[in-house]
Amino acid sequence: MQMKSLQLFLALLLVIVPSHAILFCCNDTQSGQFKCWSEGKCCILKNNSMGGLPEGWYLGCSCSEIEGCPTDETLQCSNETGVCCPINFAPDYMGIKGYYCNCSNATSCQWKSFSRSASIWFSNSNPNLGEVIYAYLNASYEDGGHKRYCHPGNAELRSFKVNGIERKDYARWNSSLNAWQLPINTSQFASTVEASIYIATIDATVSASNSYDVNLPPEISDVSIYPNPSDVDGEVTFNATVRDPDPGDSVDKVLLCQSVMKEDLSWKCITQLCELINIADDLYSCTLPASLFGTGTHEVYVWANDSSHGFANISGPHSFDVRQIYVGRIEFSGNTGAIVVSGSGIEYDNGTSVSGYATCWLNDRSDVNCSTEVSSGSFSDCMISTPYLRKGSNTLTCVVRDSIGVEGNATTSFEFNGAITSFDSITNTTIGQGDELGFSTTFKNTGNIKWGSNVVVEVMYYPITNPNQLNLFCLQVPWLIPGESRSYECSKYFFENPGKYGFFSRIRYVDPSGSSTILSQSDTIQVVVLRVDVEMIYVGLDYGAVLPCANETICDANYTRGDTMEVLVKAKIWTTPYYYIDCDGGLPPGSESYCEASFSIDGGDWIPLPWTAANAWKLVADTSLFTCDLHSLRIKVTHRGVSGIAESNFYVSCIPRVTVVPLVARVVLGSGPTLVFNVSVKNPTDETKRFDLELIPDAKLIGYLKWVVNGTNVEDLNLSNIEVAPISSKSFVVNLTSAARGGTYEIGFKATDKATLDLYEAKGTLIIFSETLDELLPFCFPILLFAVAIIYWKRNLRSSPNS
Secondary structure, eight states: OHHHHHHHHHHTOOOOOOTTSEEEEEEETTTTEEEEEOSOOEEEOOTTTTTTOTTOEEESOOGGGSTTOOOOTTSOOOOTTOOOOOSSOOTTTTTOTTOOOOOSSGGGOEEEEOOEEEEEEESOSSOBTTOEEEEEEEEEEEETTEEEEOOTTTEEEEEEEETTEEOGGGOEEETTTTEEEEEEETTTOOSEEEEEEEETTTTEEEEEEEEOOOBOOOEEEEEEEESSSBOTTSEEEEEEEEEOOSTTOOEEEEEEEEEEEEETTEEEEEEEEEEOEEEETTEEEEEEEGGGTOSEEEEEEEEEEESSSOOEEEEEEEEEEEOOEEEEEEEEEEETTEEEEEEEEEEETTSOBOOEEEEEEETTEEEEEEEEEEBTTBEEEEEESSOOOOSEEEEEEEEEEETTSOEEEEEEEEEEOEEEEEEEESSOSEEETTOEEEEEEEEEEOSSSBOOTTEEEEEEEEETTOTTOOEEEEEEOOOOOTTOEEEEEEEEEOOOOSEEEEEEEEEEEEOTTSOEEEEEEOOOEEEEEEEEEEEEEETTTTTTSSBOOSSTTTOSEEEETTOEEEEEEEEEEEEETTEEEEOBTTSOTTSTTBOEEEEEETTOOOEEOOBOTTSSEEEEEEGGGSOSSEEEEEEEEEETTEEEEEEEEEEEEOSOEEEEESSEEEEETTOOSEEEEEEEEEEOSSSOEEEEEEEEOOGGGTTTEEEEETTEEESOSEEEEEEEOTTEEEEEEEEESOOOSOEEEEEEEEEEETTTOOEEEEEEEEEEESSOHHHHHHHHHHHHHHHHHHHHHHTTOOSSTTO
16 A cells, blocks of 8 residues: 555656656565665675675666676666666665665566656735736755755756746845745736756756736726717717726726826826716716817826726826817719719808818718718719618718818718519419410609619519529519609510419619618419320321331321321320329319310311220321321310420321231130231222232141131132222231141231232231240240331331332
8 A cells, every 4th residue: 555655646746857867666575665766777686795685686786796797887687587677876866875676576667757846936926017026936856755955056047937038037046935036027027937947966857837917907998089079069978998807806986087197006087077987898988068178179088996906097198179060951863873962051150161071971881982072061973882772761971071170960861662563464374384474563663762773673483392492584674763663574485394483573672792682572473384295196006007107207107098097195284393193084174184185187277186985085087088198296285274285297108008917916825716817908099909919828837827708718828809999998817727836927918919010018927825825924025025026117018119
């Protein structure tokens, strides 16, 4: 426990020590004590030759004195167990020669610092500002358990600083206090004192610092006299900020004095004019009639005393004038972008005209002003080029000053305002994306100043879901004179996304810094933007009844004259960019999803389309009524006055054609007789034609595919001399008598015009599955899609280049 206490004591010594001023410590295993020595050498003792201390360590000897010790001064002596002991011993430092230790464990050895200290104190630690005080410094150290005091004989004063300034040359030794003393003038130096002493005996430096608190007189600042010059018939207000900078002290009294006198370090008020009253925080004020002073220039002092030390301070002299100037009238012209000011009737209180300078500004922006010369009591053409206006009442202030600094001022007020008197839409408020949208707004200048280019009338809009996202729709710069009213219409095509938008009109003023003030704003008009997307589906393209165009960039469907054109029409109503409603033509008009559809061919009239049970509109047209040419089809779907239009082109051909329906026939392996294809020969011309129609089966299906004529299988694969009337067609079915072999087979059909010998061909695909369709579909569906794509690509190939 003793050892641990000593270790803690040594660790807590608050001194600053050079790295070489240290002690060596270890645990004495014989005495059970923790001991420390100054630096030195150690030797191993053998055969009890010195002091009868076997295996002990002796301090202060030379290693060469003991038999077997190394003589190399750079090496540390040690025994066989590798115990530790200090090196470079200087025995007269600590007076402990002859101590021994037996360090059985190398980790128990450590270095410890010398114990030493220094301190600074003051003759007065709380002097008044300007008072002379003394700082005292002494130091001591521990030597072998004895406290040694420092003095000029064993120590050197290295530094004595006041607020970082070296003052040691002014320090003297005070033997009665056993300390160095330094005089300090607190008007020159304040607060922190630092010092250091070099102790030669232990070759170490010890430092100390301390601070004193200077009692300061009250601080007097921001002394103001208003107005200055003052009207002799008015009052003069004296303001000052007074505070005691010392913590815990406060201001006792603040006086306005005509004369003051110095008393030692303090001041005395000789002629008191008034006592300044604390009106807020550190602000003191008093008001006196200007007639107390009379016209002229006067000087006063502000005197303040603290509450704890009776330490007073003054501020002054502060001068002011007592005069009076009258500014009879000020007027302005111009507009909100620039104001021109003039003044007249500017006189002293005795009626004499004033000459000097006038400065004018608006409201509280005295930094944005104009200045001009005053001659014989008037001025003109003082232009405030960047006026800062307020909505509502504005005050124009002009201050006139003569050559000796006497001032007078005048103000005039005017209104700056405007009103939106009406705001209406001039188009439907439910529109389609990209439709025209327009508004009419009426506004008025209700103020007393003409509007300049910095007053604009705007129509703004925002998404109802985000009112802060304001956007400009249209703008006008009206340049209205006071009392004038005007109307403004604007319209444009509105391409925002589907949704609901709020529109309003406003009058906005922009000041010179770019900040905006809204003078007036209308109520909001809600506009609904919709988008109707129309989809056209040509019926028959998917199974071969209608052919796609050879060039899909030109048209979408290819009909043979006489075909029936069927088109399904569907539409979506987009109410937001992310939400839509399917159109329903079967609901009552006015329903949320009710729509109407119509069509126009080749720019003709719009013809209504019927709604069908397939939840779509359907266009059915006889192509025999069309010329053999390219035609345009437009579909229009309308919801609540908003329309969407889809456009497409289709071709009507007058060249005979063979069609196969379906393009792909599927039969389960092992099935009995099955009708697999319906083959048509189409004659779009205006004359009767005769054709030979040939069935060209895959070689593996010869004998299994038969024409069916009048309900009977025909063995001949060629149907001869088929007569087809003008603008009509004849159809025949193909029977698979037995699905005996699985696989995919391409079946050809060829029609020959008997008069011209022109050939017309078509192909179909027959797939015979090796299992039921339900089992096969998941595995073969991608193959079927690929096959259909190939068939579509080939199906429009004909023998004639004009087909």
